[in-house]
Amino acid sequence: METQQHISQQYNQELEGVKSKVLNMGGLVEDQVEKAINALIEQNNELAKEVAESDYKINKIEVEIDENCAQLIAKRQPAAGDLRLIIAIIKLITDLERIGDEAEKIGRYTQKLTAMKDDINMYAELSGLGNKVVTILRDALDAFARMDVKQAIKIAETDKQIDEEFNRISRILVTHMMENSRNIKTMLHVIWCARALERIGDHSQNICEYVVYLVKGQDIRHIERE
Amino acid sequence: MINMEKREEFDIEIDKTVGKPFIDNAKFSTRNVDVFYGEKQAIFDANIDIGKNQIIAMIGPSGCGKSTFLRCLNRMNDTIQDCRISGDIKLDDEDVYHKQQDPVLLRARVGMVFQKPNPFPKSIYDNVAYGAKLHGLASSKIELDELVEKSLIRAGLFKEVKDSLHKPGTGLSGGQQQRLCIARTIAIDPEVILMDEPTSALDPIATAVIEELMIDLSKKYTIAIVTHSMQQAARVSQRTAYFHLGYLVEVNDTNTVFTNPEHQLTENYITGRFG
Numbered sequence: 001m002e003t004q005q006h007i008s009q010q011y012n013q014e015l016e017g018v019k020s021k022v023l024n025m026g027g028l029v030e031d032q033v034e035k036a037i038n039a040l041i042e043q044n045n046e047l048a049k050e051v052a053e054s055d056y057k058i059n060k061i062e063v064e065i066d067e068n069c070a071q072l073i074a075k076r077q078p079a080a081g082d083l084r085l086i087i088a089i090i091k092l093i094t095d096l097e098r099i100g101d102e103a104e105k106i107g108r109y110t111q112k113l114t115a116m117k118d119d120i121n122m123y124a125e126l127s128g129l130g131n132k133v134v135t136i137l138r139d140a141l142d143a144f145a146r147m148d149v150k151q152a153i154k155i156a157e158t159d160k161q162i163d164e165e166f167n168r169i170s171r172i173l174v175t176h177m178m179e180n181s182r183n184i185k186t187m188l189h190v191i192w193c194a195r196a197l198e199r200i201g202d203h204s205q206n207i208c209e210y211v212v213y214l215v216k217g218q219d220i221r222h223i224e225r226e
Numbered sequence: 227m228i229n230m231e232k233r234e235e236f237d238i239e240i241d242k243t244v245g246k247p248f249i250d251n252a253k254f255s256t257r258n259v260d261v262f263y264g265e266k267q268a269i270f271d272a273n274i275d276i277g278k279n280q281i282i283a284m285i286g287p288s289g290c291g292k293s294t295f296l297r298c299l300n301r302m303n304d305t306i307q308d309c310r311i312s313g314d315i316k317l318d319d320e321d322v323y324h325k326q327q328d329p330v331l332l333r334a335r336v337g338m339v340f341q342k343p344n345p346f347p348k349s350i351y352d353n354v355a356y357g358a359k360l361h362g363l364a365s366s367k368i369e370l371d372e373l374v375e376k377s378l379i380r381a382g383l384f385k386e387v388k389d390s391l392h393k394p395g396t397g398l399s400g401g402q403q404q405r406l407c408i409a410r411t412i413a414i415d416p417e418v419i420l421m422d423e424p425t426s427a428l429d430p431i432a433t434a435v436i437e438e439l440m441i442d443l444s445k446k447y448t449i450a451i452v453t454h455s456m457q458q459a460a461r462v463s464q465r466t467a468y469f470h471l472g473y474l475v476e477v478n479d480t481n482t483v484f485t486n487p488e489h490q491l492t493e494n495y496i497t498g499r500f501g
Contacts, residue, residue: 004499011498077457079484079496217486 011076015085018068022089022096025061026141029096029103032058033137033200036106037130040193041123045114052107058100062093081214088214092144095203095210099137102196102203109189109196118186125172126194129165133197133204136162140207149215156208162201169194240470243273244488245478247467253278253418253448254299259313261294261303268294272313272474274467276418281440281449283459283480286469287495292452295469296420299450300336301329317418334361337411341423343403345395345410350387353395353406354378357414373413381409382439401432408439412447419443421451425458437462456496460484468492 006012032051039047069086072078078086136158143152173187173194212220248255252275261269269291276282276299284292294303301322303309315322322332334357345353354374355364364370374391378384383405387398395406404424411419421440425433440449440462453459459466459480466483468476468491476489487493494500 004494006498007500008498079456079460080487080493082497083485 014068014072014076015082018065018072018089019085021061021065021068022093023141023145025058025065025093025096026144028058028061029099030134030137030141032100032103034134036103036110037127037134037197040106040110040113041127041130043110043114043123045111048107048110048114050107052104052111055100055104058097062097065089065093084214084217088210092207092210095206099200099203102200105196106193109193113186113189113193116186116189118183120176120183120186120190122173122176122187122190125169126190126197129162129169129194129197132158132162132165133200136201136204140204140211143208143211144214147211147215149212152208152211153220156205159201159205162198166194166198166201240473240475240489240491243474243477245476245482246465247274247474247477249275249277249465251278252276253318254450255314255316256298257314257316259295259298259311259315261291261298262308262310263306264308268472269298269474270472274474274477276448276450277465278448279444279446280465281444281451281463282465282467283463284450284452284467284469285454285456285459285495286475287500288454289471290469291472292467292469293422295474296422296450296452299418299420300333300338301327302333302338304329334414335416336418336420337414337416338420338422339404339407339411339424341426343400343407343427345398345403345406347394347396349392350378350395350398350406351391354409354413357410361414363414377409377413380412380443381405382435382442383409399432401428401435404428404432404436405439408436408443412443416447418448418450421449423452423454426454433458456484468495470495 006015032054035047036051038044039051069090072086076082136155139151139155139158142148143155170191173191177184177187206221209219209221212218254276255274257273259269259272260267272295284296286292297303298311298315299317299322303311311323317332317336321327346356348356351374354377355370358364358370358373364373375384378387383402386402387393387406395403398406404427408419408424424440425436428436437458440451443449451459451463463480466478466480467474468483468487468489470491476483476487476492478488482488483492484496487496
């Protein structure tokens, strides 16, 4: 897409700087999500605590990137591809920040779950969903880094699988609740975690949509893809 | 004829104008327009419609031919020796370059405002009345007074000069002078106003006033503006045409040009990748 450099070297550097900050933020978020899932599945209280307490780092970068983007708009009046890049970034970091929040949530629920010490057999079920979520997030960020539209569209499609997996797990959890009402509190925590994972999938899908907008200038949100 | 050698200069190929160069309800339409200055070709096969009551902005780096093209529309290039024009330029289906077309009458229909405000060394009143007198548009002094007042009001200048109508026009500020030139242009009730970088000599406030005026005037007139300010093109125009080395690369809705241009050269220019 960007075959040529700007006449203004400074402008190039500013845009590149923001882009690399976004990738950096993406890396941090990915890391948080992986840790959160591991903590949940392994019922690792310490790791869960670490995740729950590290979200502030992501929030800090989000604020920083927002500020950078506002300055770029004010000073450079970006147009066309540059404008779309900045708009995509502003939206994308909001989704990244929300993913960070979801990871934090998983961390906090995991802390509660480990405190309950219920011997339930659900965590293995969640690992399948967890793997899918980590993959979609990583691939979405990868598509952004490489500005790969084809890949982005393909990845966005896989969110359906995550939704199906979430529905399947929900059904199992509801069955557990019905079987034994003493399970309800635990199962609710687990379902919140599954829900958080499912939301991460949705946010990753959004990221893919921004990549399409960024490269093609087409807004594919809220339309059925053929 | 298209000069193929010239086209090889591009890294990126220009096959034909991309976007939407043709529209319904065209005031001007040009087909296969080539312009030469002596041996040198300045415009290559320009095909474009200019919509009625619209503002079209022509942008592009220096020497791309946008001003040359604009000046073809009211035959301002006639005054330049060894400037040769071929192709069709039609104003309301009337051939602008027809033998029987009187360039003076044509320029009354297609007025022009230039980069540097150029009021006549006369009073403000006479500046506006000059063209009307020449074309016999007023039959009495009262009618002429009315016409001058109306034109100054339309150009958004009347309030500022109503007590000094008989002072020299050259005594006004740059922005006021430019609005005086616009008043002078609209006094003879043209159909089209061509503007060649009308605000490049003005400060941002005076520029904003002129831009506001242009949008207001476009309700009655068709306006074509050449500008070096891309933001200006984005602000005032409905359609934008991008010229590059004499080629009309892209014509599109302004919204499209500035958010998602079709041609790579347009993208490069408006994002500041070459100048």
